[in-house]
Amino acid sequence: MVFVKLLGLIDIFSVIILILFKYGWVSKTFMVVAVIYLMIKGIMFFHNIVSLLDFGIAIVFILAIFGIYNVLTWIAIVWLLQKAILSLFS
DSSP, rough: HHHHHHHHHHHHHHHHHHHHTTTSSOOHHHHHHHHHHHHHHHHTTTSHHHHHHHHHHHHHOOOHHTOOHHHHHHHHHHHHHHHHHHHHOO
């Protein structure tokens, strides 16, 4: 149970990193760490559709590194944030 809460907390940090990166307050290094985390988590729990979405969110993060922000980016932020909050309260 503690592991799920830890993953939820790291997901929240990933969302914060993406938002701060958009406004130039965080370096690309933090974004790359967040991408690696999401990809590892997506691969580690590959049997679950939600984990596949984590992998997709990592791809959205990669696009954000290259300056591509669109509606899909904000959907990914909301999805990851709500999933993280639910993980913390489960």
